[in-house]
Amino acid sequence: MDRAAVAALGLSDPASAPTHRARMFWARVRAEETLSGPAADALTARALHLDPAVAVDDALREGARALLTQGFAAGRNMADPDVAGAYAAEAHGALAAPALFTSLGAAIGLGRHWHDGSALLPRLDSFRVADTTVAAPWTGQDAEGKDRPVPYAVRASVDLEDSGHVQVTVGTVSYRMPAAEFAELLAADTTLRHSDPSTPVLLVLDGLSGPDAAVARNVSRRLGRPVWWSTSPVELTAPDAADGELPVLAPNLFALTEPTANDWQLTRPAVPDLGGPAMPGAPTGPEPGAPTPATNSVQATNGQATNGVPGTPATPGVPATPATPGVPATPAAPDAEAAPPRSSAGDPMDGLEPTPVPAAATPAAPVAARALPPLPSRTLVAYERDATSPSASGAQAVGRIAAQVAAAGPVSYTHL
Structure with a gap:
C-alpha cells in the first residue's frame, strides 16, 4: 500500500507514505466497486491495453485492480475506460518522459x-x-x-x-x-x-x-x-x-x-450553445378596444351570422362581443344534444364547458433498502518486525476489508 501511495501520489519522500494510507484504502474501495460490475473485464482490457484475443484471468484482474487503485488515489475517474487507459500510459512514464523541445x-x-x-x-x-x-x-x-x-x-x-x-x-x-x-x-x-x-x-x-x-x-x-x-x-x-x-x-x-x-x-474547440428556446413573456391583456372572444361560448354578433355561420343570440341586456375578423365562428350544438357541463367534482354547472379531472397518480411503492453485510469492528493487519508498512499477508487483509466495504454499498468519497 505504501509503495502504491508513492507511485500514485508522486511522493518524493517514501517515509511520508504512511500518512496517505487512508487515502489509498478508500481508493482501493473504489477500485473494488468499479470492478464488481458486469463490465469489469471490458474495463480491465481497456485499462491494461490487452489484445482482443487475450482472455482476462484473475492475474490480469488483480493488475487492473492495482492500477485503478493508484488512479483513484491520484484523483482520476478510473471508472471511465478512456481515463483508465490513459492513466496506464501515464503510470508507465508517458508524462515523465523527456519533453520535446x-x-x-x-x-x-x-x-x-x-x-x-x-x-x-x-x-x-x-x-x-x-x-x-x-x-x-x-x-x-x-x-x-x-x-x-x-x-x-x-x-x-x-x-x-x-x-x-x-x-x-x-x-x-x-x-x-x-x-x-x-x-x-x-x-x-x-x-x-x-x-x-x-x-x-x-x-x-x-x-x-x-x-x-x-x-x-x-x-x-x-x-x-x-x-x-x-x-x-x-x-x-x-x-x-x-x-x-x-x-x-x-x-x-x-x-x-x-x-x-x-x-x-x-x-478550434466548439463554443457551447448557451442559447435555448426563448422564455415566454408574461401574458398581456388585449389592447384597449380590441375584440375579446367570449369564454366557453361561440363568438356572435347579436345573433347575426359571422362568415356565413349562424351566430348565437346575445344575452338580453349584455352587448355581444364582435367576432374576430377572419376566424369563423363555431356553430352551437343543439340544446337537446348538449351534455350538461360539470365541475371538477362532477356537479352540473350551467354555462361552462366540461373540464376533465385527471386521475390521481398511484404513489410508487418505496424501494426496500439493501441490507448491508456486517463489517468487522476491528481487523488485525500484520507487520514485519520493525517495519512501518504492512507485510504481504497484512496487505491481503487490507484488500479483503476494502472488498467488504465496497460490497456494503455506496460510500461518500469527499475525503479522497
Missing part, C-alpha cells in the same frame, strides 16, 4: 515525444512539402499585433489499421489509443495544462496516412485549445542540413495522394 525564431517551445528515435530541437517556423520550405501557418502575429505562441508539439504515430487511433510509444512499450483516450492523456499533462491558454497543440503524427479528423476534435474539445494537424502524415526530419530538422509532409499511402501546403488544418 522546439524552436520558433528565438522562442523555445515544449511538447511531448511519444515516438521511437529522437528529435533534436526541431524548428516550427516552417515546414517542408514537395522539396519546398514553406512558412508555417501558425506563425506570425495575432489580431493585437503580438507574436503567436509556440505550439505545443506532440509527436506520435497514426495507427496502421485505424486512422482514428494513435500509437503512443513510451520507451519500448507502445499504446494503441482511441482518440478520446489520447485526449485524456494530454489532459493529464501538467506541462501543457500550465501553458498559456492561447497555446495551440501541434499534432506531428507520422504513419501511412494522416489522422482522422476525430482525433483533433477530441483533443481540442477536451483541452479547450486550438489544434493544428495535417491530413497527410507528418515526419520530423532534416531533408536539408541548412534547414535543420523540421516538420515534413509525407505522401498519404492510404489515399494515394501527394501532400500539399493546404493539408494543414486548424480545429
Whole structure:
C-alpha cells in the first residue's frame, strides 16, 4: 500500500507514505466497486491495453485492480475506460518522459515525444512539402499585433489499421489509443495544462496516412485549445542540413495522394450553445378596444351570422362581443344534444364547458433498502518486525476489508 501511495501520489519522500494510507484504502474501495460490475473485464482490457484475443484471468484482474487503485488515489475517474487507459500510459512514464523541445525564431517551445528515435530541437517556423520550405501557418502575429505562441508539439504515430487511433510509444512499450483516450492523456499533462491558454497543440503524427479528423476534435474539445494537424502524415526530419530538422509532409499511402501546403488544418474547440428556446413573456391583456372572444361560448354578433355561420343570440341586456375578423365562428350544438357541463367534482354547472379531472397518480411503492453485510469492528493487519508498512499477508487483509466495504454499498468519497 505504501509503495502504491508513492507511485500514485508522486511522493518524493517514501517515509511520508504512511500518512496517505487512508487515502489509498478508500481508493482501493473504489477500485473494488468499479470492478464488481458486469463490465469489469471490458474495463480491465481497456485499462491494461490487452489484445482482443487475450482472455482476462484473475492475474490480469488483480493488475487492473492495482492500477485503478493508484488512479483513484491520484484523483482520476478510473471508472471511465478512456481515463483508465490513459492513466496506464501515464503510470508507465508517458508524462515523465523527456519533453520535446522546439524552436520558433528565438522562442523555445515544449511538447511531448511519444515516438521511437529522437528529435533534436526541431524548428516550427516552417515546414517542408514537395522539396519546398514553406512558412508555417501558425506563425506570425495575432489580431493585437503580438507574436503567436509556440505550439505545443506532440509527436506520435497514426495507427496502421485505424486512422482514428494513435500509437503512443513510451520507451519500448507502445499504446494503441482511441482518440478520446489520447485526449485524456494530454489532459493529464501538467506541462501543457500550465501553458498559456492561447497555446495551440501541434499534432506531428507520422504513419501511412494522416489522422482522422476525430482525433483533433477530441483533443481540442477536451483541452479547450486550438489544434493544428495535417491530413497527410507528418515526419520530423532534416531533408536539408541548412534547414535543420523540421516538420515534413509525407505522401498519404492510404489515399494515394501527394501532400500539399493546404493539408494543414486548424480545429478550434466548439463554443457551447448557451442559447435555448426563448422564455415566454408574461401574458398581456388585449389592447384597449380590441375584440375579446367570449369564454366557453361561440363568438356572435347579436345573433347575426359571422362568415356565413349562424351566430348565437346575445344575452338580453349584455352587448355581444364582435367576432374576430377572419376566424369563423363555431356553430352551437343543439340544446337537446348538449351534455350538461360539470365541475371538477362532477356537479352540473350551467354555462361552462366540461373540464376533465385527471386521475390521481398511484404513489410508487418505496424501494426496500439493501441490507448491508456486517463489517468487522476491528481487523488485525500484520507487520514485519520493525517495519512501518504492512507485510504481504497484512496487505491481503487490507484488500479483503476494502472488498467488504465496497460490497456494503455506496460510500461518500469527499475525503479522497
